[in-house]
Amino acid sequence: MEIIDLQDWQAFCHGDNSAMERLYDRHSPALLSFCLYLCGDRTKSEDIVQDSFMSLMAQKEGHKITRSVRSWLFVTARNLVYNVSRRISHQSLDSLSEDHLATNSNPDISLIIDRIISSLPADEKELLLLREHQGFSVSDIAEMLNLSKENVRIRLYRIRKRIQEKERTLK
Amino acid sequence: MNNCEEFQKLISVCLDEPLTTEQQNKLDVHIAQCADCRTFQESAINLRGLIRSLPFQSMAQPLRRPSPWWRRKIALPFPAVAAGILLLAASWLIHLSPTQFERVESDAESFLVFEQIDIIKLEPVSAVKLANGN
Ligand SMILES: [Zn+2]
Numbered sequence: 656m657e658i659i660d661l662q663d664w665q666a667f668c669h670g671d672n673s674a675m676e677r678l679y680d681r682h683s684p685a686l687l688s689f690c691l692y693l694c695g696d697r698t699k700s701e702d703i704v705q706d707s708f709m710s711l712m713a714q715k716e717g718h719k720i721t722r723s724v725r726s727w728l729f730v731t732a733r734n735l736v737y738n739v740s741r742r743i744s745h746q747s748l749d750s751l752s753e754d755h756l757a758t759n760s761n762p763d764i765s766l767i768i769d770r771i772i773s774s775l776p777a778d779e780k781e782l783l784l785l786r787e788h789q790g791f792s793v794s795d796i797a798e799m800l801n802l803s804k805e806n807v808r809i810r811l812y813r814i815r816k817r818i819q820e821k822e823r824t825l826k
Numbered sequence: 827m828n829n830c831e832e833f834q835k836l837i838s839v840c841l842d843e844p845l846t847t848e849q850q851n852k853l854d855v856h857i858a859q860c861a862d863c864r865t866f867q868e869s870a871i872n873l874r875g876l877i878r879s880l881p882f883q884s885m886a887q888p889l890r891r892p893s894p895w896w897r898r899k900i901a902l903p904f905p906a907v908a909a910g911i912l913l914l915a916a917s918w919l920i921h922l923s924p925t926q927f928e929r930v931e932s933d934a935e936s937f938l939v940f941e942q943i944d945i946i947k948l949e950p951v952s953a954v955k956l957a958n959g960n
Contacts (some may be wrong), residue, residue, distance in 0.1 A: 676889055709892055793842050
């Protein structure tokens with residue numbers, strides 16, 4: 656995927672606007688899901704996805720993106736989620752809203768996941784989503800979040816351990 | 827490496843990256859005889875399955891494009907606008923009854939004014955601010 660992304664990015668930089676549409680079609684659903692599961696607000700998440708792509712287009716000058724377009728989009732979106740959440744104090748990152756639950760097709764699964772994910776602090780929720788939902792590798796995540804790989808491994812272990820303990824208490 | 831915590835760290839790592847053959851063998855032997863570590867492994871795999879079952883969402887709107895610069899709101903600071911208007915008015919008045927010397931000066935001034943306005947029009951827009959905000 657990264658090679659196709661970079662090819663489309665290069666094409667966009669050389670004036671092919673349809674290449675940006677291809678990038679949008681390829682990545683906006685995953686990006687929207689990430690923002691939605693992170694902040695729980697659909698309207699805000701859609702705006703953040705749009706802003707992330709606007710921001711990507713603004714990188715055209717000087718062809719600033721040289722590595723992964725996908726990682727770049729996710730880092731931009733998560734920064735925007737945190738900025739929005741900081742501005743709107745009543746919207747807690749630690750709770751998924753009913754809006755999120757309504758969009759999930761299977762209520763049983765969404766309830767279980769809601770219980771699991773909403774119990775995590777924002778940084779752990781983000782890490783879990785990047786790894787388990789979006790499938791980023793440990794090295795990708797380390798680079799995206801500016802952490803060492805060892806730190807990412809330890810955090811993932813702690814999240815998994817904590818969730819296992821929560822499951823025990825829920826049973 | 828004998829305690830369960832170390833093995834469970836390895837179980838977690840093993841979900842994300844391949845282990846060395848030696849690590850994998852030790853882990854397999856341990857898991858075969860340790861119910862606690864088996865439970866942890868099942869829980870972590872189950873968690874992965876649950877999160878992967880979360881659907882991807884679709885955007886309600888197509889890609890929004892940045893509007894061309896001539897349609898954007900141009901944020902001109904009030905003093906700059908006032909100064910620009912005054913200078914333009916002054917150069918126009920000078921044009922009405924110019925001496926040769928005054929005319930040269932006024933042309934230079936009005937050129938300066940136009941150049942300033944052009945530069946202001948190309949000021950960074952919101953998308954660029956967003957990019958810089960990262
Ligand atoms: Zn054990």
